[in-house]
Each structure stands twice: as structure tokens, then as C-alpha cells.
Amino acid sequence: MPSQQVLQKKISEVEEITQLIAQYKIIGIASLQKVRAAQLQEFKKNLEDKVYMRVIKNTLMKMAVENCKEKPELKKLVEYLTGANVFLFADLNPFKLALLLEKGKVRVTAKAGDIAAVDVIVSAGNTGQPPGPIISHLNAVGLPTRIESGSVWITKDTLVARKGEVISVRLASVLSKLGMKPVEAGLLMKVAYDEGLVITEEQLRIDIDKTKQSIEDAHADAFALSLTIVYPTSQNIQMLVQVSHHEAYALAINAVIPAKETIRDLIRKAHVEMLSLSSRLPTLEEKVVSAEEAEKS
Numbered sequence: 378m379p380s381q382q383v384l385q386k387k388i389s390e391v392e393e394i395t396q397l398i399a400q401y402k403i404i405g406i407a408s409l410q411k412v413r414a415a416q417l418q419e420f421k422k423n424l425e426d427k428v429y430m431r432v433i434k435n436t437l438m439k440m441a442v443e444n445c446k447e448k449p450e451l452k453k454l455v456e457y458l459t460g461a462n463v464f465l466f467a468d469l470n471p472f473k474l475a476l477l478l479e480k481g482k483v484r485v486t487a488k489a490g491d492i493a494a495v496d497v498i499v500s501a502g503n504t505g506q507p508p509g510p511i512i513s514h515l516n517a518v519g520l521p522t523r524i525e526s527g528s529v530w531i532t533k534d535t536l537v538a539r540k541g542e543v544i545s546v547r548l549a550s551v552l553s554k555l556g557m558k559p560v561e562a563g564l565l566m567k568v569a570y571d572e573g574l575v576i577t578e579e580q581l582r583i584d585i586d587k588t589k590q591s592i593e594d595a596h597a598d599a600f601a602l603s604l605t606i607v608y609p610t611s612q613n614i615q616m617l618v619q620v621s622h623h624e625a626y627a628l629a630i631n632a633v634i635p636a637k638e639t640i641r642d643l644i645r646k647a648h649v650e651m652l653s654l655s656s657r658l659p660t661l662e663e664k665v666v667s668a669e670e671a672e673k674s
Contacts, residue, residue, distance in 0.1 A: 387437065394433060394441035397466050398451070401429070403571055405465035405474055406457050407564040416483055416562050417463065423481050428474065429466040438464065453575045457568045471569040475581040482563030486553050489546040494561035497538040497552070504529045504555060511554065518548045 398404060409417070409432070421430045435458040442451045467474055484494070499520055504511070506529045515522050521532045537552075538544055538559065544552070552559060569576045603613050604620065629639045630646065 391440045395444045401466040403467045405569040406567045409461035450573045471571045475566045478564045482561045484558035485562045487544045487549040487560045491560045493538045497559040501533045
């Protein structure tokens with residue numbers, strides 16, 4: 378292709394990228410390291426109704442950023458334009474976009490040096506492999522075997538790698554033969570631009586359960602404080618009325634204030650106090666005995 382045509386093609390592509398930047402609210406950059414072409418196509422398919430994904434050369438993206446004079450903060454993305462990247466254009470909340478990528482991870486066959494995404498347990502059963510070198514390969518990674526009906530069987534469920542452990546060359550080969558996919562592959566957001574705000578990978582990483590628990594704890598503390606200082610809101614007014622009613626009722630009982638609501642408990646209280654008092658007073662028989670003892674003395 379003549380150099381003039383190559384140049385024109387690049388200019389057209391930069392103009393197209395510039396239009397994409399102007400069209401969407403969010404621009405994300407995700408690393409393509411360890412992401413295979415088939416996986417990328419699957420990610421695109423799964424997210425096509427929410428995100429426009431496109432692999433763009435870093436040099437062309439830098440040119441497009443330079444063209445967006447109305448978005449000067451975009452220049453902060455330039456430092457992240459290293460390595461192979463896929464660019465994501467969307468109108469989603471950037472944190473939701475990061476979560477979509479996290480949920481969009483797919484299981485893949487392990488290669489030597491990969492990290493196990495889960496505890497890797499090989500189940501007992503028929504491997505479908507004929508007797509041969511496979512037996513020594515299975516035994517080498519700790520899998521007990523037997524031969525039955527012309528096939529190699531694994532005799533019991535066996536843990537061969539824990540979550541987070543590095544998968545060895547030998548184990549990767551065995552797991553591949555068994556059709557197991559213990560590794561997760563996905564797109565990792567390096568950074569996101571959101572209408573002037575640049576959000577880094579660390580800031581985009583959210584622990585949903587921890588955040589949810591933190592919000593619940595904060596709500597419980599705020600609710601307790603509002604009751605303590607008697608600050609009425611639509612959320613606590615019913616509880617405040619109940620507390621006020623309980624305190625007013627207790628005060629009326631202690632102050633012996635008769636009312637339709639308190640009279641029954643006041644009578645009950647008086648009766649209990651009368652019984653308590655009468656139990657402390659000497660009976661008639663005790664008085665007679667005491668008087669006789671006094672006369673004798």
C-alpha cells in the first residue's frame with residue numbers, strides 16, 4: 378500500500394477515534410496481556426449491548442486525545458498507553474463497567490505459570506484415556522489410578538492445586554488432557570476517564586460484600602445516633618414515638634399518675650406493694666405469743 382494511502386488511513390482512523398471519544402461519557406483502557414483473540418471476541422459479544430470495545434494502536438489513541446481540546450483531562454490517559462490494550466467506550470458508571478468486566482471472566486485451559494482461580498479438584502472416574510504414559514503423568518501430580526475396561530480411571534477425588542497457587546508445567550499438561558479449565562481470563566481495567574475524572578485501577582476495584590457491610594454498619598450507627606439525640610426523620614419517627622410512649626408510661630407509673638392507660642398497672646403495683654408490706658408485719662398469732670412472753674418475763 379503506498380505511503381500516502383497508509384497516511385490517509387491513519388488520519389481517517391484517528392478522526393473516527395476522536396468521534397468515539399466525543400460520543401461516549403466513559404473511556405476505559407484494559408490490558409490485553411494474556412487475553413487470547415477468541416476470549417476477546419467472547420467479551421465483545423457478551424457486552425455488545427452495553428460497551429463498544431475496540432483494539433486501537435496506542436500511537437493513534439494519543440493523536441486522537443491530542444485532537445480533543447475540549448477534554449484536556451484526557452491527556453492524563455497517555456501515561457497508561459503502554460502494552461497491548463483494548464479501549465472501552467460506554468455511558469455506564471465506570472465502577473459498574475469494571476464490575477461487568479470482572480463478571481465477564483471466562484475459564485480457560487491452564488498454561489505453565491498460570492495461577493489457579495479455584496481449588497483444583499480432580500474427580501474420581503474414567504479419564505477416557507487408554508493405558509500408557511498417561512498413568513505416570515497422572516501419578517506424578519498425585520492422582521491415584523487404576524485400569525478398568527481398557528481405560529485409566531482416577532480412584533478418588535484429589536486436590537491437585539489450591540486457589541492462588543502456581544500451576545506447574547506437568548500439572549498444566551495433565552489438566553489439559555482431562556479437559557479441565559482452572560484459570561480465569563478476563564479484561565482488567567487499567568484506568569477509566571469519566572467526564573474529566575481519571576479513575577485508576579486501584580480505585581475501580583471494589584469489594585462488593587465489604588462495601589455493602591460498611592454501608593449497613595454506617596446506617597445502623599446513624600439510626601442509633603438519631604434516636605439518642607431525638608432527631609426525627611421518616612425512617613425513625615415510629616421508633617421515636619414508641620420510645621417516647623414507653624418513657625412517658627414509665628414516668629406515669631413511678632409518679633402514680635392515674636389515667637385510662639395506667640390505672641390497671643397502678644392498681645396491680647399497689648396490690649404488689651401491699652402484699653410486700655403485709656409480709657413484713659407480724660401476724661395476730663405472733664403478737665399474742667410476743668405478749669405472753671413479755672408477761673412471763
